[in-house]
Amino acid sequence: xxxxxxxxxxxxxxxxxxxxxxxxxxxxxxxxxxxxxxxxxxxxxxxxxxxxxxxxxxxxxxxxxxxxxxxxxxxxxxxxxxxxxxxxxxxxxxxxxxxxxxxxxxxxxxxxxxxxxxxxxxxxxxxxxxxxxxxxxxxxxxxxxxxxxxxxxxxxxxxxxxxxxxxxxxxxxxxxxxxxxxxxxxxxxxxxxxxxxxxxxxxxxxxxxxxxxxxxxxxxxxxxxxxxxxxxxxxxxxxxxxxxxxxxxxxxxxxxxxxxxxxxxxxxxxxxxxxxxxxxxxxx
Amino acid sequence: xxxxxxxxxxxxxxxxxxxxxxxxxxxxxxxxxxxxxxxxxxxxxxxxxxxxxxxxxxxxxxxxxxxxxxxxxxxxxxxxxxxxxxxxxxxxxxxxxxxxxxxxxxxxxxxxxxxxxxxxxxxxxxxxxxxxxxxxxxxxxxxxxxxxxxxxxxxxxxxxxxxxxxxxxxxxxxxxxxxxxxxxxxxxxxxxxxxxxxxxxxxxxxxxxxxxxxxxxxxxxxxxxxxxxxxxxxxxxxxxxxxxxxxxxxxxxxxxxxxxxxxxxxxxxxxxxxxxxxxxxxxxxxxxxxxxxxxxxxxxxxxxxxxxxxxxxxxxxxxxxxxxxxxxxxxxxxxxxxxxxxxxxxxxxxxxxxxxxxxxxxxxxxxxxxxxxxxxxxxxxxxxxxxxxxxxxxxxxxxxxxxxxxxxxxxxxxxxxxxxxxxxxxxxxxxxxxxxxxxxxxxxxxxxxxxxxxxxxxxxxxxxxxxxxxxxxxxxxxxxxxxxxxxxxxxxxxxxxxxxxxxxxxxxxxxxxxxxxxxxxxxxxxxxxxxxxxxxxxxxxxxxxxxxxxxxxxxxxxxxxxxxxxxxxxxxxxxxxxxxxxxxxxxxxxxxxx
Amino acid sequence: xxxxxxxxxxxxxxxxxxxxxxxxxxxxxxxxxxxxxxxxxxxxxxxxxxxxxxxxxxxxxxxxxxxxxxxxxxxxxxxxxxxxxxxxxxxxxxxxxxxxxxxxxxxxxxx
Numbered sequence: 001x002x003x004x005x006x007x008x009x010x011x012x013x014x015x016x017x018x019x020x021x022x023x024x025x026x027x028x029x030x031x032x033x034x035x036x037x038x039x040x041x042x043x044x045x046x047x048x049x050x051x052x053x054x055x056x057x058x059x060x061x062x063x064x065x066x067x068x069x070x071x072x073x074x075x076x077x078x079x080x081x082x083x084x085x086x087x088x089x090x091x092x093x094x095x096x097x098x099x100x101x102x103x104x105x106x107x108x109x110x111x112x113x114x115x116x117x118x119x120x121x122x123x124x125x126x127x128x129x130x131x132x133x134x135x136x137x138x139x140x141x142x143x144x145x146x147x148x149x150x151x152x153x154x155x156x157x158x159x160x161x162x163x164x165x166x167x168x169x170x171x172x173x174x175x176x177x178x179x180x181x182x183x184x185x186x187x188x189x190x191x192x193x194x195x196x197x198x199x200x201x202x203x204x205x206x207x208x209x210x211x212x213x214x215x216x217x218x219x220x221x222x223x224x225x226x227x228x229x230x231x232x233x234x235x236x237x238x239x240x241x242x243x244x245x246x247x248x249x250x251x252x253x254x255x256x257x258x259x260x261x262x263x264x265x266x267x268x269x270x271x272x273x274x275x276x277x278x279x280x281x282x283x284x
Numbered sequence: 285x286x287x288x289x290x291x292x293x294x295x296x297x298x299x300x301x302x303x304x305x306x307x308x309x310x311x312x313x314x315x316x317x318x319x320x321x322x323x324x325x326x327x328x329x330x331x332x333x334x335x336x337x338x339x340x341x342x343x344x345x346x347x348x349x350x351x352x353x354x355x356x357x358x359x360x361x362x363x364x365x366x367x368x369x370x371x372x373x374x375x376x377x378x379x380x381x382x383x384x385x386x387x388x389x390x391x392x393x394x395x396x397x398x399x400x401x402x403x404x405x406x407x408x409x410x411x412x413x414x415x416x417x418x419x420x421x422x423x424x425x426x427x428x429x430x431x432x433x434x435x436x437x438x439x440x441x442x443x444x445x446x447x448x449x450x451x452x453x454x455x456x457x458x459x460x461x462x463x464x465x466x467x468x469x470x471x472x473x474x475x476x477x478x479x480x481x482x483x484x485x486x487x488x489x490x491x492x493x494x495x496x497x498x499x500x501x502x503x504x505x506x507x508x509x510x511x512x513x514x515x516x517x518x519x520x521x522x523x524x525x526x527x528x529x530x531x532x533x534x535x536x537x538x539x540x541x542x543x544x545x546x547x548x549x550x551x552x553x554x555x556x557x558x559x560x561x562x563x564x565x566x567x568x569x570x571x572x573x574x575x576x577x578x579x580x581x582x583x584x585x586x587x588x589x590x591x592x593x594x595x596x597x598x599x600x601x602x603x604x605x606x607x608x609x610x611x612x613x614x615x616x617x618x619x620x621x622x623x624x625x626x627x628x629x630x631x632x633x634x635x636x637x638x639x640x641x642x643x644x645x646x647x648x649x650x651x652x653x654x655x656x657x658x659x660x661x662x663x664x665x666x667x668x669x670x671x672x673x674x675x676x677x678x679x680x681x682x683x684x685x686x687x688x689x690x691x692x693x694x695x696x697x698x699x700x701x702x703x704x705x706x707x708x709x710x711x712x713x714x715x716x717x718x719x720x721x722x723x724x725x726x727x728x729x730x731x732x733x734x735x736x737x738x739x740x741x742x743x744x745x746x747x748x749x750x751x752x753x754x755x756x757x758x759x760x761x762x763x764x765x766x767x768x769x770x771x772x773x774x775x776x777x778x779x780x781x782x783x784x785x786x787x788x789x790x791x792x793x794x795x796x797x798x799x800x801x802x803x804x805x806x807x808x809x810x811x812x813x814x815x816x817x818x819x820x821x822x823x824x825x826x827x828x829x830x831x832x833x834x835x836x837x838x839x840x841x842x843x844x845x846x847x848x849x850x851x852x853x854x855x856x857x858x859x860x861x862x863x864x865x866x867x868x869x870x871x872x873x874x875x876x877x878x
Numbered sequence: 879x880x881x882x883x884x885x886x887x888x889x890x891x892x893x894x895x896x897x898x899x900x901x902x903x904x905x906x907x908x909x910x911x912x913x914x915x916x917x918x919x920x921x922x923x924x925x926x927x928x929x930x931x932x933x934x935x936x937x938x939x940x941x942x943x944x945x946x947x948x949x950x951x952x953x954x955x956x957x958x959x960x961x962x963x964x965x966x967x968x969x970x971x972x973x974x975x976x977x978x979x980x981x982x983x984x985x986x987x988x989x
Contacts, residue, residue, distance in 0.1 A: 019423040029499040036491045039966035044529035046970030054981045087908040097898040136546040188553040244950045251941045255934035259922025526969045562977045626984035
């Protein structure tokens, strides 16, 4: 790797914190600290995936059915948004390293923007799930209860009755899923899948929000001239480590949750169009 | 130069002229400051008296004191809960509590003692205070993170205790669903949130300790020269780092199930309550090693100092700490032998449980070998340490009965389990904490406490503790289940015995409050190294100055250089008379008895 | 006696030796990641049957490795960092193996 800052004078490197002996020690310690934190995150999400895998071993067909009800279009677009944001945050490190304040601020803002769009699409996805009624709970476990629900809806077509099993059937039919409820999958098992879906993507969203907060803070710091000392690029690098990790989690979330069940590319495009309001919004 | 100093100069030959900090412990430290100097000397306690300076301090020593204060208060709450439990068990039908109150009492006792006392106490107090001193650094690697870690823990703990007080928690500290998620009418959600928040503190402290030990050691302080306390804290931090996130995600999942009424442990939709147990115990078993390893680290320091001997098998002890940390992650299923876990996996866990006992046994053998041939002083820290070895060994051995599949069928969920973990946690960890507190009290406060009262308290605690839990082994074996407020009348004698001894034990815990506080006002000034102990922390002032050392020390000596030639004569010389400047020469942390 | 090793001295040169890769490298890696993401979607939208899970997880693992090695600068990280990362995945692996053993063998009953 070449470095093009060989001619930068020492004085622009920046002050060393009082409890460290030199800048190298400070950098090495900060890097180690962030990697140690990322290990806790590996264990955190890892444990969630262990739980997911345990049930997927027991209920493979039900998990595929559940996955077929998810919006793969939004997820695909989100994947690329996160990748581009990983790129911009890496470019931001370079800007801080060479002392390019404008470039640094621009790249940090781009990263924040891409992350925000990701969250926006995610919010839309959750909203669509809500509208489609894919909220676990209030399951009609007996035939009688199911009949009550149907009767209530027949009386009042606008009535929003949360019946997960019924709603799931409708969504899967719309998505072209071939399985038959009761034979190929058990809708109440699919509720388990959906708890994982909301739980894991929810935790991912939480980590994104924290990341966006940190990015905003660094944008403010950059505007205040904090990164004019070139040695402080380490803090952009540390933040980028966190951001890349969040991206890495998404790389596993995508195949495990979204692409686990049958989807087609055309379907994904339709779903994305629906999400941004261009779709035909065909009735359920 | 006195005769002592000339003599010891022949022991160690330094390659350069020793500077003020480059001396071995056998050489006499610089003369103690006179009172005039002392009055103007700034230490970490008196350089700043403002509240702001305490609440927003970045000094690891002040943070350690804040932990000490908070942990002591929470210990008191846990002890009160214990008192309620034991008093209630005097009669077979429950003496003072209703059934649901009893459930809340033992849950409160368990959660407070584990999360708010045993896990944070030594890392937060002694770890924070001593690790930078022991490695020769000015502070921890991340001082602001250290302060944040304290506040996160403190406010999480306050929140948690508040939830216990306004509605209680009656699920047991293990929070098993479906009771905790579906049927309990108590504050499971908020209590779980409190535990989640305090878990962050564990993780942040661990990050700090690992980074400090890796990156902040002073010149000459190689891994092989680190005090074994630092090795133990390092191993503890590894466990905290790897284990706590799993507890976090487990509590989150439980909270989701509690909040939304649908969850992943719910059998009615195909969920598995045993999955919670897998995830819970993946953390909670290593958690018990988080609790005991720091205690073992303290014992290394105390034993070597008060038997004036080098530790037997430094490498074995150091690596066994890491071994406990790593193998401790492989045994969690032994809590679930009777819960429906698959038989093949249970066999694997039982085998691995036998394996995890080995590093602990290695330590006990090494400690015993350290004591052999040493010049033993029965000071208070030493009594606690010896008690630790005895009680922890008993606790550890009884764990083997529980780890064996066959005997566990009989003993699971009985008082045998309770006695086992109290022997290791209280007889082990609590005694180690007392040993550490008493050993380093002169360093932390600069004062010596009463030798007589501290030894008496140690014996009272020892006797009280042993008599409290010994009957519980018997009654557990006879079949009394744990967490039951009612029991068959034939068990009453054991319960009454246990309760009576528990009061004695409580008296023992109360005693240090008095003589340690008294030492702050009436105790003799300790000087740098009242015990003539090795280790960098004893080569600087008591209490230490704000940045720990006047200049960065350089380490030329191996750890625990007690047993070198003329070491005994140094001790004898020091005990026989006064130095030329008339300073105190007794090696034990003793004041004149009052 | 040799000069005592000093933790901070050993790191003094880390500041100047640790470089940030040039932009061209970053863009190349980004292109590779985009390609892998498209491959992941291709696998996901296909009907491979039983090997679909393995293929998609394999692709995700490769993506994670590329991201970690280049963007997260594991390429120039010291051995300690590699040990830290490895231990994170190792213990997650422990949790996987042991827990899933239960879920795969529980129904088998006693010997």
